[in-house]
Amino acid sequence: MSCSIRLSTSIASSHSRIFNKIPVHKHGIHVPNYVSIPRPITAHSKVLISENLKITAAGQVKPVPAGEIEVDKVTEAELKENGFRSTRRTKIVCTIGPRTCGFEELEALAVGGMNVARINMCHGTRAWHRAVIQRVKRLNEEKGFAVAVMMDTEGSGIHMGDLNGAESAKAEDGEMWTFTVREFDSPCPERTINVNYDGFAEDVKVGDELLVDGGMVRFVVVEIIGPDVICRCSDPGLLLPRANLTFWRNGSLVQERNAMLPTISSKDWLDIDFAIAEGVDFIAVSFVKSAEVIKHLKSYIAARSPDCQTAVIAKIESVDSLKNLEEIIKASDGAMVARGDLGAQIPLEHVPSVQENIVQLCRQLNKPAIVASQLVESMIEYPIPTRAEVADVSEAVAQQADALMLSGESAMGQYPEKALSVLRSVSLRIERSSREKKRGDSLELPTISFSLPASISEQLCNTAAKMANKLEVDALFVYTQTGQTASLLSRNRPDCPIFAFTPTASIRRRLNLQWGLIPFRLNFTDNMESNLNRTFSLLKARGMIKSGDLIIVVSDVLQSVQAISVP
Ligand SMILES: Nc1ncnc2c1ncn2[C@@H]1O[C@H](COP(=O)(O)OP(=O)(O)O)[C@@H](O)[C@H]1O
Ligand SMILES: C=C(OP(=O)(O)O)C(=O)O
Numbered sequence: 097m098s099c100s101i102r103l104s105t106s107i108a109s110s111h112s113r114i115f116n117k118i119p120v121h122k123h124g125i126h127v128p129n130y131v132s133i134p135r136p137i138t139a140h141s142k143v144l145i146s147e148n149l150k151i152t153a154a155g156q157v158k159p160v161p162a163g164e165i166e167v168d169k170v171t172e173a174e175l176k177e178n179g180f181r182s183t184r185r186t187k188i189v190c191t192i193g194p195r196t197c198g199f200e201e202l203e204a205l206a207v208g209g210m211n212v213a214r215i216n217m218c219h220g221t222r223a224w225h226r227a228v229i230q231r232v233k234r235l236n237e238e239k240g241f242a243v244a245v246m247m248d249t250e251g252s253g254i255h256m257g258d259l260n261g262a263e264s265a266k267a268e269d270g271e272m273w274t275f276t277v278r279e280f281d282s283p284c285p286e287r288t289i290n291v292n293y294d295g296f297a298e299d300v301k302v303g304d305e306l307l308v309d310g311g312m313v314r315f316v317v318v319e320i321i322g323p324d325v326i327c328r329c330s331d332p333g334l335l336l337p338r339a340n341l342t343f344w345r346n347g348s349l350v351q352e353r354n355a356m357l358p359t360i361s362s363k364d365w366l367d368i369d370f371a372i373a374e375g376v377d378f379i380a381v382s383f384v385k386s387a388e389v390i391k392h393l394k395s396y397i398a399a400r401s402p403d404c405q406t407a408v409i410a411k412i413e414s415v416d417s418l419k420n421l422e423e424i425i426k427a428s429d430g431a432m433v434a435r436g437d438l439g440a441q442i443p444l445e446h447v448p449s450v451q452e453n454i455v456q457l458c459r460q461l462n463k464p465a466i467v468a469s470q471l472v473e474s475m476i477e478y479p480i481p482t483r484a485e486v487a488d489v490s491e492a493v494a495q496q497a498d499a500l501m502l503s504g505e506s507a508m509g510q511y512p513e514k515a516l517s518v519l520r521s522v523s524l525r526i527e528r529s530s531r532e533k534k535r536g537d538s539l540e541l542p543t544i545s546f547s548l549p550a551s552i553s554e555q556l557c558n559t560a561a562k563m564a565n566k567l568e569v570d571a572l573f574v575y576t577q578t579g580q581t582a583s584l585l586s587r588n589r590p591d592c593p594i595f596a597f598t599p600t601a602s603i604r605r606r607l608n609l610q611w612g613l614i615p616f617r618l619n620f621t622d623n624m625e626s627n628l629n630r631t632f633s634l635l636k637a638r639g640m641i642k643s644g645d646l647i648i649v650v651s652d653v654l655q656s657v658q659a660i661s662v663p
Contacts, residue, residue, distance in 0.1 A: 165634045166617035168241040175640040183593045185612040186523040187211040187499035193507025208516040211608045214246040217367045244377035244605040249364040251382025257290030258337040269332045275325045305344040310440030342440045359389045380409040385416035387427035405602040413437035436469035467492040468501035476509035493526040498611040560657045561588030569646040579603045581652040
């Protein structure tokens with residue numbers, strides 16, 4: 097059976113009508129329909145199309161050869177072998193470090209499902225990071241992947257030095273260690289650790305607790321001798337290079353130091369310039385305290401590079417960021433629940449509910465949410481995760497976070513590919529059971545658009561997602577110039593996957609962070625009839641769809657929704 101239903105805002109009259117000249121296929125039933133919607137601004141789609149052509153002509157992106165579609169071989173194989181329902185909706189961010197920085201290792205991660213490669217400017221040199229970015233770009237160009245790059249700023253946290261180049265050091269119970277602001281020409285003496293903050297020895301007091309990585313290892317300050325702070329290890333564990341440090345007095349976090357420092361340090365600004373020059377897709381800002389810093393950074397990016405598509409992600413990891421949460425998320429292009437540092441600033445038992453609130457708020461405000469840190473931490477050393485870790489990953493997936501993030505597991509752990517495969521398989525399993533139980537349907541989505549065209553897009557997407565669930569369609573197709581319509585569909589967390597077609601490579605990569613979106617690069621025109629026919633024949637030729645698949649099509653070209661069965 098071939099059937100089509102269309103809802104569309106018209107560009108020809110003051111009211112829209114559902115097209116009834118859709119192709120009626122040989123044995124098809126054609127379901128004409130008619131709705132009346134106030135006329136949107138007619139020029140909208142034209143403006144976007146010419147903007148896009150201008151970007152393309154300026155050489156910012158290489159045009160997709162006419163008649164072609166860009167998709168990676170992993171998605172292609174997944175769709176061919178297992179069909180639409182099996183595609184993973186939750187995205188995966190992998191931190192790249194010494195264990196995974198080579199081309200082959202990066203390719204293995206992309207094949208394993210990495211959607212975003214994160215580089216942390218807390219570690220390594222710019223030359224090292226540039227080489228990683230270039231390898232990811234090569235991977236995308238040569239293999240058709242759309243792996244986005246996220247650069248994470250160092251921020252104004254206090255952290256340890258690099259442990260003389262060692263991968264880690266073990267601190268045992270009762271051992272005495274020295275934390276110092278002294279610089280050494282040669283390697284640091286044994287059990288001595290550099291601290292990056294000059295005022296450290298003046299600010300700590302005897303009796304303070306020093307927490308490494310939010311409590312993974314704990315010390316008590318027993319003596320202060322000039323620049324040296326002598327500590328006894330009270331909770332043993334593994335010290336990692338440049339690990340974050342916080343100090344606590346009488347059960348409260350001491351945070352005067354962070355309050356005085358700018359969120360974006362002078363080194364961070366240089367790293368941001370580097371990120372813009374390298375064309376990274378996301379900049380994640382550490383220790384955000386207010387929305388102002390995000391707005392400032394966004395206008396800086398726009399001024400430095402008007403065509404730059406770099407999005408700004410706010411890392412929620414401090415008490416201050418929680419105080420101004422809604423404003424920060426509204427100002428940002430997404431948020432990361434940075435549970436490592438967050439857990440060092442608020443009681444650990446508060447972290448799960450804070451995570452849930454942030455994930456829900458992000459979805460309501462239509463911003464992607466990343467759940468980060470310690471998801472499968474034990475896999476830094478062991479080939480299988482603990483049961484508790486699997487439960488934690490499951491919870492983040494059930495909360496329908498956009499993305500999960502690996503840190504040390506992929507950067508320096510023994511089993512990066514295995515860690516990735518755990519996130520992948522747990523996501524698939526939990527997504528399926530959530531669909532079966534209809535979990536996630538209860539979240540109220542407030543209206544977020546202000547202008548009429550934006551409100552129409554938002555309502556069309558809400559309607560399309562509802563229709564997709566009711567009709568149990570195989571997929572939603574969205575033709576999107578800016579990515580916004582795809583994002584609005586993803587916000588609804590529909591049961592089926594969303595194929596997002598966009599002509600711009602950078603938007604394709606950006607969409608790769610968002611829940612349920614399978615981004616394709618495809619040139620299209622404002623003739624939706626021909627766009628659809630061309631997409632169907634390209635995807636059918638590659639075995640990714642077949643006759644009879646039921647699709648709902650949404651477009652920001654004509655602001656329309658239609659249901660159609662693949663001819
Ligand atoms: N570029 C890099 N070079 C060396 N080691 C790295 C790099 N990136 C990450 N790592 C290692 O992986 C660990 C986890 O990464 P990440 O979570 O980004 O860092 P952190 O927890 O220090 O903020 C780090 O502690 C560090 O040991
Ligand atoms: C992701 C985090 O940030 P970073 O790795 O920069 O410490 C975190 O603290 O959880």
